Amino acid sequence: MNTFIKFQFKSVLIFGIVLLTSLAGCKRDLEELTPPDYPTDPNVFIDGFSANLIYAAFGGSNPKAFQVDKEVTYNNSAASMRFEVPAVNDPVGAYAGGSFFTTVGRNLSGYTALTFWAKASQSANIDIVGIGNDLGANKYQASVSGLAVNTNWKKYYIPIPDPSKFAAERGMFFYSEGAESGNGYTFWIDEVKFEELGTIAHAQPAILLGQKDTINSFAGITTQIGGLSSVFNLPNGVNQTVDLVASYFEFFSSNEEIATVNSTGVVSVIGGPGTAVITAKMGGKEAKGSLTIITGEPFQTAPVPTNNPNDVISLFSEAFPNVPVDYYNGYWAPFQTTLSEDFTVGGDNILSYTNFNFVGVQFSDPIIDATTMTHLRLDLFFPNDIAPGTQFKVKLVDFGANGVYDGGDDTNHTITFSSPTINTQNWISLDIPLANFTGLASRAHLGQLIFEGTNVSNFYADNIYFRR
């Protein structure tokens, strides 16, 4: 009997040692990586809601779009998730969308992808499916756009961009989808779970869509690094792009005396002249794409207006409260080429128009009654040399008695400026008497301000207002 106990003890000891050894030898063991505070449950929806899972529809979507389906399921399992996408103008909601999240975070750092099976009542591209949306901070949201589904069940993968970020994740799965060509349809998703897949490989993170961009900038300007994604090669050899948020990345500036970049990817240009290159890494891996910032002399902001706010109707200024403006660039198709690259210098917002031919600013809701005003005031800055023949035109449009665009009662007038009024590298303050807009039948229903140019490729504008 004695011997028996001894032997048993010995074998338990051996068992323990081998167990420890085998644990240490395995790659990426869940218990090893993180404290066991959060459950590591990989299942989201197999044949029903997994532990602590909640569904909430996104605002404006059809709140009943999601239902548990016991008829159409993958591989004759007990239940699947059914999503009914409403048609355009369906009164139940404009789209189908929502998030499946848990009340308690899960430690998913031992997995590499969310996988699921899906099929649809017709071929369709689901606008967005993703992970990391907890209807809160969505700190580690990652999503796939335009997921192609058809009438056959097929397995899909959303790679977890950096599993170490998923140590306490609540956002299990989310989706958003609108009608296809105006029509509603239905899609099903089943067997939603996290997996540790060694068959997903070749992560290639990118910022700025992988482009090497260069901008000329000034101290005081802030700009957001966008175009954040990572490509993964799926088990079928096909690349999948996953759109990411900034918190997956670590950002770097090559010259912190010229520009700094914070953890959310906001670049602040702080000095010059000089050059700084902004780069990023995800999970220690260098991202494709960079932003080279070349700074010149510090940017001069426009002079701050000193008018009494009671004597002003302001369209765009930090000095006065602004009236509602529909847009500062109407992108009027098909002839407009002008793009907007507005920026902020030291808290002062600047309108920046590039590739300029003409651009419309509209304020139709409500229209402006400027009958008590005497002048149109605006500050302009032309950064490039003024070519011979350069013209800059300011056009005001009055919408007439009907108060809306067109209808046969609109009137307008254009005033043209040229050199030397128009000159380079200076803020030019135009103070145009409204009486000079002689073509206007009235200025009680002003709705649009339009800029047109000849030989002007780009300009900045600030402090646009009517005054008396």
Added chain:
Amino acid sequence: MKKILINNSLKINIAVLFVILMSFGCKKNETQELDDRSWKLVWSDEFEGDSLSQPDSTKWTYDIGNGQGGWGNQELQSYTNSPENVSLDGAGNLLITAIRNGDNITSARIKTKGLYSQKYGRIEARLKTPYGPGIWPAFWMLGDNIDEVSWPQCGEIDIMELRGQAPNIVAATLHGPGYSGGNPITKSFALPNDRFDAKFHLFAAEWDEDKIDFFVDDFLFQRIEKKSVTNPWVFDQSFYMILNVAVGGNYVGFPTSGTPFPQTMIVDYVRTYQKAD
């Protein structure tokens, strides 16, 4: 009686222990009992040389162009000897790269034909595969007498080929008269939860007068014995080696818009051995 009891309990504990060990799923727990064999290196290329230089011309020559019928397989690529398709990387590797430029696909196929061939022995290559639908890398051999007796009478030994849409599966195959084209003697090997393009793997054939064995990372996954092949055995002569990356064709299907290009097969070395006495 006492003693037996003790032994039984120990056995049970060991059995439990093994079950637990298996359930942890560490890779490569599987072991094989293989014949003892002693090999002597007879030929190798370690692919040492400057970046962008061509592989050793005393060891390798090229197949160039589109081949007849896409090299008999309706393959899409045109083979070149341009450094962008085939060159050394300066770090001891050979790179064979398939490039798509619009509808034009180029790649490379190199062979030891006329320079080196071998009968029997061990033939191995350590390499990392390319990937993507329609990508078809291979390390293989053809009988030296192909120009006299033609294919498949010359025999073909495919040590490694892979379909890029399944980057975790390789196949080893014999083609001969009566078992060629779509009807060869073939077997696949799948990496559990891993891929052949993620890191280097060693692909080998061990070949004698009775059989050909195929290995991945020294794991024997396919043994083809002469006595089990009812059709003529055409593997008692010298064979030369081939490395290539094909794109499209009967075996692999066509690349899709989702196939990433360029795609590179990275070869660390090719070595051949004969039995040491």
